[in-house]
Amino acid sequence: MFAQQTTAGSPRSGHRRGAGSRPRMTLASVVLIEMILASGIVVWTIIGTTWGASVMAVAAVVSMSIVPVGDGGSVAARAGRRLSYRWTRLRRRAAETAPAPFDIPIATRDRARFTGRPAETIGARWDGRTLVTVLRVDPGEEVPTFLTPAGAQPAVAAGQSVPIDVLAECISPYDIRLSSVEIISHGLRTRGYGPVTATYQRTLGPLPATAQRSVFVVIRLDPLDCPDAVARRGGGATGALRTATIATRRVAKRLTEHGLRVAILAAADITAVDTFLLDGASVGTAAEQWDSVRVGGLRMRSAAIDPGALATALDTVWSHPSASTTVTIRLRRNDNDDLEISGLVRFTDVDGRTPPPSWPPALRPLDGRQFDALTRSLPVATSPRVDRTIGSLTGSRATTAAGSLCVPAAGCGQLIGADRTGRAVALRLAGPGVPSVMVAADLPLLIQVVLRSVAVGISVVIHTDRPNRWASTISVVGDPGALALSTDRARPRGPVIMAVVDGSPRPPATPGVTVLTAVAPGTGPDRLTGDAVLLLRQNPRAPQDISVMTTTAEYGVTMVATPDEWRLIAPAERSVTDNVTAPIRL
Numbered sequence: 001m002f003a004q005q006t007t008a009g010s011p012r013s014g015h016r017r018g019a020g021s022r023p024r025m026t027l028a029s030v031v032l033i034e035m036i037l038a039s040g041i042v043v044w045t046i047i048g049t050t051w052g053a054s055v056m057a058v059a060a061v062v063s064m065s066i067v068p069v070g071d072g073g074s075v076a077a078r079a080g081r082r083l084s085y086r087w088t089r090l091r092r093r094a095a096e097t098a099p100a101p102f103d104i105p106i107a108t109r110d111r112a113r114f115t116g117r118p119a120e121t122i123g124a125r126w127d128g129r130t131l132v133t134v135l136r137v138d139p140g141e142e143v144p145t146f147l148t149p150a151g152a153q154p155a156v157a158a159g160q161s162v163p164i165d166v167l168a169e170c171i172s173p174y175d176i177r178l179s180s181v182e183i184i185s186h187g188l189r190t191r192g193y194g195p196v197t198a199t200y201q202r203t204l205g206p207l208p209a210t211a212q213r214s215v216f217v218v219i220r221l222d223p224l225d226c227p228d229a230v231a232r233r234g235g236g237a238t239g240a241l242r243t244a245t246i247a248t249r250r251v252a253k254r255l256t257e258h259g260l261r262v263a264i265l266a267a268a269d270i271t272a273v274d275t276f277l278l279d280g281a282s283v284g285t286a287a288e289q290w291d292s293v294r295v296g297g298l299r300m301r302s303a304a305i306d307p308g309a310l311a312t313a314l315d316t317v318w319s320h321p322s323a324s325t326t327v328t329i330r331l332r333r334n335d336n337d338d339l340e341i342s343g344l345v346r347f348t349d350v351d352g353r354t355p356p357p358s359w360p361p362a363l364r365p366l367d368g369r370q371f372d373a374l375t376r377s378l379p380v381a382t383s384p385r386v387d388r389t390i391g392s393l394t395g396s397r398a399t400t401a402a403g404s405l406c407v408p409a410a411g412c413g414q415l416i417g418a419d420r421t422g423r424a425v426a427l428r429l430a431g432p433g434v435p436s437v438m439v440a441a442d443l444p445l446l447i448q449v450v451l452r453s454v455a456v457g458i459s460v461v462i463h464t465d466r467p468n469r470w471a472s473t474i475s476v477v478g479d480p481g482a483l484a485l486s487t488d489r490a491r492p493r494g495p496v497i498m499a500v501v502d503g504s505p506r507p508p509a510t511p512g513v514t515v516l517t518a519v520a521p522g523t524g525p526d527r528l529t530g531d532a533v534l535l536l537r538q539n540p541r542a543p544q545d546i547s548v549m550t551t552t553a554e555y556g557v558t559m560v561a562t563p564d565e566w567r568l569i570a571p572a573e574r575s576v577t578d579n580v581t582a583p584i585r586l
Contacts, residue, residue: 097283098274098380101125101267104241122245123267127381129224130179131244134270134379135217135252137162137409138433140259142533144548144555145412147424149206151315152412155555159259162215162409165402166258168331168339170251175229176243179220180332181251184377186277187213187411188324191457196477199564200455203415207424210318210325211456212431212496213411216265216273217255218379219248260409261433270379276495277378279324279348288371298323299351302366302373304390305343309362311405313343320360322347328377329407339399342392346377366390414452416536417546417557425557427548429534430458430498430514436531437516440524441538441546444569445559447473449516449536450500451568454482459492461485464502472571 103121124133140159145152154160162183171178187210190197223230223240233242252262265273274283281296293300305313310329318325326346334340345363349355359365366373372386393401413428429437430453439446453460454477462470463486470485477483480490486499486507497513506515517532522540528549535549538559548555561569 097375098378099125099127101270103267104245106245121266122248123265123270124241124244125267125270125379127220130220130222131240132379133219133221133244133248134265134273135219135248135255136263136265136269136273137215137217137255138261138263139409140261141552142428142434142550143553144416144550144557145426146419147207147209147412147415147426149208152208152210152408152426154408155553160409162217162255162260162407163258164329164331164341164405164407165399166254167217167251168341168399168402170247170254171331171333171339172337173250175226175232176221176247176250177225177229177333178247179222179225180330182218182220182331182376183329183407184216184218184277184379185213185327185329185407186216186324187211187318187326188322188457189318190455191323192455192479192482194478196451196568197455199562199568200415200452203562203565206319207415208315208319209415209424209426210408210411211414211426213408214276214432215407215409216277216379217251219244219251221247274378274380277326283375283378283380286371286374291365291367291370293370293374294351297351298348299353299355300346300348300370300374301355302344302346302370302377303359303363304366304373305345306362306364307342307391307393310341310343310393310401313345313360313362314405314407317345317360317363320347321356322349324348326377327407329405330376331402334394338395339402340392340394341398341401341405342390344373344376344390346374411456414449414456416548417559419555419557425548425555427534429453429516431496434514434533435509437514437534437536438519438524438528438532439516439536440519440521441536442521442543443469445538445543445546446500446502446518447569448559448561448565450483451477451565453498454479458496458498459483459494460498460500461490461492462500462502463504463507464500465504466502469502473568476568476571 101123102125103123105121122133124131126132141156143155143160145154147153164183167181167183171181189204189210190201221240221244223243226243230236230239230243233239233246248264252264255262275281278295278300279298281298283295286293286295291301293302305317314327314329317327324347326348328344328346330340330342330344332340347355366386366389369386369389372383375382376386392398410428410431410433412426413431414426416425416427419425428434429449439449441449450460450462450473459481460483462474462484464470467485467487474483474485480488481493484490484492486504495512499507499510499513499515501507501515501517506517509515521538521543524537525535526537528535528551533551535547537547537549539545539547544559546557546559548557
């Protein structure tokens with residue numbers, strides 16, 4: 001609608017062969033085949049007879065099984081992976097993957113201070129001998145995002161993305177060496193499969209619009225990697241906890257210095273994140289299959305990102321059809337103290353729905369290692385087995401990539417319209433950091449905002465003294481968990497909730513609920529008031545023109561609607577006597 005990798009073929013390379021290229025054997029495989037055949041010939045020569053011929057035949061069969069066939073490798077390699085998969089399934093206890101987190105108290109003088117509530121405790125959990133802590137990262141302010149098929153660009157760059165190079169510097173500063181720093185980005189493009197969502201998906205077309213996105217930074221510290229630092233802070237378990245606390249606060253401080261809002265998660269928050277990243281499921285109930293993990297009525301499939309295509313994949317994977325997408329970028333230092341960067345993608349779908357027939361470019365499915373890959377996208381205990389199958393950038397190439405990779409700190413929100421140059425303009429109208437929004441617009445535009453909110457996974461509750469204005473819209477959605485009147489007593493599905501105030505008194509403030517106050521065009525304030533961080537004003541003389549005001553700037557946008565979308569909006573217009581003006585239809 002709107003116009004240096006590791007050696008290819010090594011276990012850590014993640015290299016994908018081009019179409020039609022032949023698989024290559026390693027020198028070790030060639031030598032092994034020669035030794036097996038030579039042994040068979042020797043036995044046949046010495047023994048002769050039928051038994052010698054049988055030994056030679058067996059040697060030939062074994063040798064053939066070592067020859068690589070296709071991208072899956074040799075028959076022997078495939079059999080080995082299958083055996084390893086079954087063996088690890090038998091030995092694994094999924095319930096032990098997520099040990100209970102605990103809180104580390106922080107002295108008053110040492111409490112980290114962020115834009116939100118000061119941290120009184122730092123949550124942590126043990127992964128074997130490694131301590132795991134978690135940060136939540138949000139953008140510094142709400143700004144529009146400009147979208148084109150080539151990519152997404154926030155209106156203001158500062159405080160809108162996670163600085164990968166800064167996190168790389170945090171791995172071994174001063175006397176504390178971290179095992180790894182992981183950036184987990186979990187989001188969705190749209191939610192649901194009804195007509196509202198389908199219409200919005202057609203409106204988006206190829207635009208890389210990730211509506212909702214939550215970003216967490218997972219910090220892993222092995223006290224044995226920095227014994228001197230632990231000893232200086234009391235030694236033993238006490239010293240290890242103090243060291244982890246200091247390292248976590250250092251990382252948080254560096255991120256806040258770059259304009260981001262950062263919260264150190266407590267133990268209860270870490271437990272909630274485990275569930276959130278699994279779309280409400282529990283890792284303890286996960287059932288692994290060869291090509292996926294099934295948990296809580298969901299099917300999750302993970303793939304490694306080709307290291308050479310890491311930058312491109314971070315944009316393209318979000319357009320792949322799925323209920324949600326999770327991207328994990330891991331930073332660590334190897335034994336030579338070189339930086340390593342690797343990437344992992346997980347697609348989640350409703351179990352029973354047929355997934356897309358092919359993977360996006362630059363992804364290699366981690367079949368046989370799906371559970372291990374799943375844990376790599378969670379702040380839980382992880383297995384080193386999957387590391388051997390994920391390629392990474394190393395050394396100077398990793399350092400260069402760290403300075404250029406972009407991980408947005410939040411989703412772009414929903415499509416609002418287009419600017420004068422034809423770029424699509426998207427904006428977050430609900431979620432963390434958006435306590436209140438004001439909209440001065442006529443009914444069709446207000447309904448458009450609400451329907452698009454539902455399409456991107458926001459649960460909307462209407463507080464109104466004119467319920468007839470909303471009856472047809474609620475009927476079109478047909479899901480009380482996604483859109484309902486406050487008098488219906490329906491329970492919003494969440495986790496992002498919007499309360500639309502249309503003529504009724506504003507409801508009491510509720511944590512985690514964004515209030516959208518709607519008034520007629522040409523009325524209401526011409527600037528932000530109260531706790532509002534966004535203001536959308538329709539021009540009464542040119543109804544297609546909308547002014548978007550943030551806390552720092554103002555932008556002009558033209559509202560648009562496709563014919564399909566207008567067919568959803570029009571019944572509400574006909575059901576009331578208001579003199580309303582429709583959006584531009586394309």
